[in-house]
Amino acid sequence: MEFDAATIARFLQGDIEGDPGTSVNTIAKIEEGHPGALSFLANPKYEQYLYTTESSIVLVNRSFVAAGKVKATLIRVEDAYKAFASLLRLVDQARPRKKGIHSTAIIENSSSVGSDVYVGPYAYVGENCKIGDGSSIYPHSFIGDNVKIGNNCTINPGVKIYHDCILGDNCVIHAGSVIGSDGFGFAPQSENEFMKIPQLGNVVIENNVEIGANVAIDRATIGSTIIRKGVKLDNLIQIGHNVEIGENTVMAGQTGIAGSTKVGKNCMFAGQVGIAGHLRIADGVKIGAQSGIHGDIKQENAALLGYPAIEHRDFARSAIVFKQLPEMSRKLRELEKQIELMKKQGQ
Numbered sequence: 001m002e003f004d005a006a007t008i009a010r011f012l013q014g015d016i017e018g019d020p021g022t023s024v025n026t027i028a029k030i031e032e033g034h035p036g037a038l039s040f041l042a043n044p045k046y047e048q049y050l051y052t053t054e055s056s057i058v059l060v061n062r063s064f065v066a067a068g069k070v071k072a073t074l075i076r077v078e079d080a081y082k083a084f085a086s087l088l089r090l091v092d093q094a095r096p097r098k099k100g101i102h103s104t105a106i107i108e109n110s111s112s113v114g115s116d117v118y119v120g121p122y123a124y125v126g127e128n129c130k131i132g133d134g135s136s137i138y139p140h141s142f143i144g145d146n147v148k149i150g151n152n153c154t155i156n157p158g159v160k161i162y163h164d165c166i167l168g169d170n171c172v173i174h175a176g177s178v179i180g181s182d183g184f185g186f187a188p189q190s191e192n193e194f195m196k197i198p199q200l201g202n203v204v205i206e207n208n209v210e211i212g213a214n215v216a217i218d219r220a221t222i223g224s225t226i227i228r229k230g231v232k233l234d235n236l237i238q239i240g241h242n243v244e245i246g247e248n249t250v251m252a253g254q255t256g257i258a259g260s261t262k263v264g265k266n267c268m269f270a271g272q273v274g275i276a277g278h279l280r281i282a283d284g285v286k287i288g289a290q291s292g293i294h295g296d297i298k299q300e301n302a303a304l305l306g307y308p309a310i311e312h313r314d315f316a317r318s319a320i321v322f323k324q325l326p327e328m329s330r331k332l333r334e335l336e337k338q339i340e341l342m343k344k345q346g347q
Helices: 005-012 044-050 080-094 312-346
Strands: 015-017 037-041 057-061 073-077 178-181 186-188 194-196 202-205 216-218 224-227 303-305
Touching (some): 005 015, 005 057, 005 080, 037 044, 037 080, 057 080, 073 080, 178 202, 202 216, 303 312
Parallel strands (some): 202 224
Antiparallel strands (some): 015 073, 186 194
16 A cells, blocks of 8 residues: 655645655654655654654654755654554554354354454354454454453454453454453461362443453452453553553553452553552552552552552652762761760770
């Protein structure tokens, strides 16, 4: 598929510097650009590549001022990163998608499948399921009994969705993720034994949610584990039973949320954040990488970092002190020796 600069500029409402007829048929990183490719520049640390790139078209911010000669045709937009993302989305949507039910797929007779649906090789759809229009279920996926999947969802290869779970419209679940596995519920018994507590609830995933690869979202003990609309989860995330994640919250890889915690909307968690169970996290909270949360966060839009997590500015000041601890310890020992010497001299 080929587009010229004029067409791209119209789509992005951008301004052209260079030849409007310059055409591209692929996308490349600016440092790896080649003729016929489109790139973008948003991060100033990559500006050096703008003057050497072989890409035919480069998206830049309107405010950008070039420090040298640029060979590529430029398209100036309000936000080059967002504009580039819009183009990627356009290209992705233009790709041909698979349709139809493969001969090796199994769909139980009691289930209903909407129009324009794809079910790939060796996928299984259980009893009393409902698959919405335009959804795709890729090979080796398992859809348990009574599962409801909305319109235009993508269930990638090897996904397992346990019984009674519900997905809204426009959801994407990447390969290897498990939705609705049992929550970690065991009651201590005598003689150091544990009795399993049946997990009778389900998982509810609202519209426009994207879940990365190898994510585990546990079903509720009673009621529902809920992932609200617009949530984006990275790979390798654990969501415990009866957790609720507020709308448009995003989490990076290896984050873990223990059972019955309620996370507000518009939160942002970096990688390897750990949150204890039965907590409340306010709207708009931002938590830095490898932070540990052991208590409620009641302040909206708080920014926390560290283990245990504290306000991020306090952590930054503390980090300076951490580096000085060895020298402070050495000086303290010297002072102790001097004090002991003064005591002896005073006797």
